[in-house]
Amino acid sequence: MTSNLQAHLNSSVHSPRDVPCRGKGCTLTFVSPSAMLLHLESGTCCSGITRGLINDKIRQLDRNNIITDPSRMIAGPSGARDEVTYYATGASWNGRGFECYLCHGTYSSLRALNQHLASPRHQDKIYVCPLSTCRVRFTALSALCQHIESERCGVSKFRAVKNTMDSIVGQMGRLTF
Template identity: 50%
Template sequence: MSYYCDRCVRFFVSERALEQHQDDSGTHNICDDCDKDFTTYEKLKQHWIGSHRHHFCQYCDEHFDNEDELEEHEEAEHYYCAPCGRSFNSALGLHEHNRQSHHYCTDCRRLFQNENNLQHHLRSTLHAGAHVPCPGKKCKKMFVSGAALILHLESGTCPSRITREQVNRVVAKYDKGNVITNPARMLAYREGGSGQTIATWATGRAWNGLRYECFLCHREYRTLEALNQHLASPAHEKKMYRCPRGYSGCGAEFKTLSALCQHVESEQCSIRRFNTKVQDYLGDLTSNMKRLGI
């Protein structure tokens, strides 16, 4: 009995002789795992690279046990872009690819999942620095943006004891053209009004037998203090601020000034032209805080 090699047109006296021929001949390039024979080694490599069954580094001609091991190797030894599955010849090549193709911080050389995450990173103290001072008395804190400053004032933690209600009153006095406020929902803060808002708090009667319950939304809290913190928050306030359509805004409404500022600074809608206007508003608000009654 003889054994025949179709590709080489040769007979062999035994199966072992045929196998030896296939192992030694450059015309046979066999993938033992898949039992496939390729005419050239390059074609065999392309098979290893393209097959999900194999975990092969084409640069080192090395196989790995699984995909995780292969990625670890490529990241450590090669300039590898995991999202694209591509390797580059140099760090500069990878850097330029990331800069042109991904949400990428060129200074930190970090990738981000989306543009919003990248912009949030770029506005952080790592890049922007804290340059907006708090105008409150006895407060020396600095903030990275107007939104961060307003959030600080609204929280009631400023040594000046400024509150969210006081911030709203300043805006009501300053925003006479109702650029960022809805006048129908700002009546309590308008000039000529009482200048005060109605405080809502809970007593021990809010206990429902298991927890302290908010009578407005029926959320439950373990302590009376937690319930009153909830009632003091903007949770049940009307949305008195808005992203103005007159400045190419989206018309979205917000319960707090800080939420509106965060929306504008994130550039989530087309209000890019209004972004400068808002910064001017914030600058005037903070620099004239004392003059406006806070």
């Protein structure tokens, strides 16, 4: 019972929204850096920042591959990494719902399937936990940040990791158009 209460008290319901969005012109605040990054990655920020822009910026910043897998960050001649974009059509209907041709998940509408395809679900896992005994991989920076914030593997105890993540989150505002 105590652990359930503690988990509830530590949840976002009781956390202050004191992390400002780094996007230019955005006044939203969030309970954690990972929540702010998720907002930016979703493409809903008025600044125009997207997951693709974040991934390109991280590739530039993480030259020592502390949190990225260099084999998954291969860039084209322009220096930017092309993300695969998937779209579904009415041909995705299988008689029961709209089926993802990658994972075979079924969705009630074509719009929902296309939202799924636009998510990082089927993108390369370019981010990696920097702890040598963990090395869990993620498709989005916000997911890596959530992993670090959760303190599950202990990586958050290392000052270098905290400083690296603080620096990266702090530079998100430089991604504006």
